[in-house]
Amino acid sequence: MRKHNITLEVSNLTKKYNDFIAIDHVNFTVFNGEFLGLLGPNGAGKTTLVKIISAAIKPSEGIITINGHKIHEEPGEVKKSIGVVSHNSYLYEELTAYENLEFFGKIYGIPSKELDEHIKWALESVNLQHRSHDAVSTFSRGMKQRLSIARAMIHHPKLLILDEPTVGLDLQSKNIFYDLIKEINKSGSTIFLTTHYILEAETLCDRIIILSRGKVVLEGKVTSIKEQYPNMTFEDIYLEVTKSGAKL
Ligand SMILES: Nc1ncnc2c1ncn2[C@@H]1O[C@H](COP(=O)(O)OP(=O)(O)OP(=O)(O)O)[C@@H](O)[C@H]1O
Numbered sequence: 001m002r003k004h005n006i007t008l009e010v011s012n013l014t015k016k017y018n019d020f021i022a023i024d025h026v027n028f029t030v031f032n033g034e035f036l037g038l039l040g041p042n043g044a045g046k047t048t049l050v051k052i053i054s055a056a057i058k059p060s061e062g063i064i065t066i067n068g069h070k071i072h073e074e075p076g077e078v079k080k081s082i083g084v085v086s087h088n089s090y091l092y093e094e095l096t097a098y099e100n101l102e103f104f105g106k107i108y109g110i111p112s113k114e115l116d117e118h119i120k121w122a123l124e125s126v127n128l129q130h131r132s133h134d135a136v137s138t139f140s141r142g143m144k145q146r147l148s149i150a151r152a153m154i155h156h157p158k159l160l161i162l163d164e165p166t167v168g169l170d171l172q173s174k175n176i177f178y179d180l181i182k183e184i185n186k187s188g189s190t191i192f193l194t195t196h197y198i199l200e201a202e203t204l205c206d207r208i209i210i211l212s213r214g215k216v217v218l219e220g221k222v223t224s225i226k227e228q229y230p231n232m233t234f235e236d237i238y239l240e241v242t243k244s245g246a247k248l
């Protein structure tokens with residue numbers, strides 16, 4: 001039966017690279033409209049998890065269901081209902097912002113009659129309409145990041161997946177970027193964000209999952225976690241649970 005309030009369901013997920021277990025029997029659910037943060041030290045398995053839920057690589061075991069579609073059964077349907085922002089911007093430097101979005105809009109199968117409307121909406125959402133006819137090669141890093149978001153949301157995805165989207169951005173650009181993500185979240189998209197910035201996760205996310213050595217070591221609402229560990233800062237809680245991959 002379709003669970004209508006669930007955007008993403010990860011069930012018994014394991015990923016092995018040869019003998020190395022990068023993701024170890026992970027289970028979690030993300031509900032419609034949630035802002036979920038995935039934290040964890042280098043090598044914890046965050047990008048591996050992002051790649052699996054983006055249908056870019058296959059798991060060794062387990063089932064992923066996104067917007068009611070199982071990835072292994074309907075990868076095409078899943079890809080249509082998600083947007084992904086990762087380390088690779090996938091933007092073409094020599095093309096303009098508009099041309100890039102036109103290219104990706106066609107890949108997502110947006111009908112040509114509607115394409116211009118989608119592109120203008122996406123450019124306005126990331127506040128780049130004034131640069132729409134400039135080549136991406138003339139953009140700053142922050143502008144490229146914002147255009148990556150526009151690319152990821154051009155087809156109005158229900159789930160936006162972001163893997164460390166603010167790496168290399170200055171404080172102002174980070175704030176602009178996160179205001180934008182908050183707006184996208186408020187307008188109804190579910191957000192799945194990985195980050196190393198504990199404070200950002202604490203202030204932005206409804207719920208967080210901490211991964212360590214491929215296992216979930218802590219999961220819960222930010223407010224509940226703080227109540228659970230009243231005398232610790234969020235950073236201390238994070239350091240404690242990820243110390244040895246063991247539980248607190
Ligand atoms: N293609 C691959 N082949 C073999 N091992 C891999 C591959 N990709 C990732 N790994 C290993 O899987 C583990 C998890 O890597 P992953 O990139 O998912 O971590 P991460 O949590 O995203 O780390 P970071 O915070 O540094 O981005 C690491 O030990 C990494 O070396």
Ligand SMILES: [Mg+2]
Nearest residue numbers: 046047048163
């Ligand atoms: Mg990573």
